[in-house]
Amino acid sequence: MNGSTMNVEQALQARRSVRAFLPTPLPAILVQNLLQQAARAASGGNVQPWRVVALTGEPLAQVIATAAQAEGEDGGHYPASLWEPYRTRRFANGEDMYATMGLAREDKAGRLAWFARNAAFFGAPVGVLICMDRRMGLPQWADLGVYLQSLMLLAVEQGLASCPQGFWRRYRSALAPVLGLPEPYEIACGVALGHEDTAAPINRLRTPRAPWQEWGELRGWPV
Numbered sequence: 001m002n003g004s005t006m007n008v009e010q011a012l013q014a015r016r017s018v019r020a021f022l023p024t025p026l027p028a029i030l031v032q033n034l035l036q037q038a039a040r041a042a043s044g045g046n047v048q049p050w051r052v053v054a055l056t057g058e059p060l061a062q063v064i065a066t067a068a069q070a071e072g073e074d075g076g077h078y079p080a081s082l083w084e085p086y087r088t089r090r091f092a093n094g095e096d097m098y099a100t101m102g103l104a105r106e107d108k109a110g111r112l113a114w115f116a117r118n119a120a121f122f123g124a125p126v127g128v129l130i131c132m133d134r135r136m137g138l139p140q141w142a143d144l145g146v147y148l149q150s151l152m153l154l155a156v157e158q159g160l161a162s163c164p165q166g167f168w169r170r171y172r173s174a175l176a177p178v179l180g181l182p183e184p185y186e187i188a189c190g191v192a193l194g195h196e197d198t199a200a201p202i203n204r205l206r207t208p209r210a211p212w213q214e215w216g217e218l219r220g221w222p223v
């Protein structure tokens, strides 16, 4: 579907995490427009806690090379030993992902090699690093989520694909000097951005959602 004929609901339905990209470069003006428009996102107190760096070419290669050499820290991606129903959802997501590529559970090397593609922004021509002052708290993390989703939906409208990557938090110490981030800032999340490689098996993955009854309810309406 052409972006110009797309409404918000269609963009929301079309967005998904894409994990293989074509090398086709993206013009600076296009990337800046996306990043700037996404800042229409709501944030508590209009604090707008994001600080965003988009990389392509040499600076992108430098980030990828740094991550390849650095030892990753704990990303703090999930609470320790996740509980139900979240544990099962996360497990199923991993299994679905590997199944899409035909990687068996025993194929540890294959799975690891695939995971390492995170560190190459999955071959995307643009890597975005969304950073935040580490003194910020949970409400500002929520603000970043609003920014992130806005950015990803705007990308869909432009016919572009994305993958949000908490992965990059593993390299927040190693990358802060490379990115020249002022001291209290650190990477909160990465986003791979570019044109989808529609031939890549991984991009066949379609993720389910938990049924409404599991997490939502309406109160006060006649039944």
Ligand SMILES: Cc1cc2nc3c(=O)[nH]c(=O)nc-3n(C[C@H](O)[C@H](O)[C@H](O)COP(=O)(O)O)c2cc1C
Pocket: 015, 016, 017, 018, 019, 093, 118, 163, 164, 165, 166, 167, 168, 189, 207
């Ligand atoms: C904050 C955040 C961090 C994520 N980090 C990663 C990541 O590091 N690597 C990855 O492959 N996917 C990552 N994802 C993508 C999720 O796995 C994906 O959103 C989820 O499985 C639902 O699939 P969908 O985005 O295709 O709808 C992340 C998503 C979010 C929102």
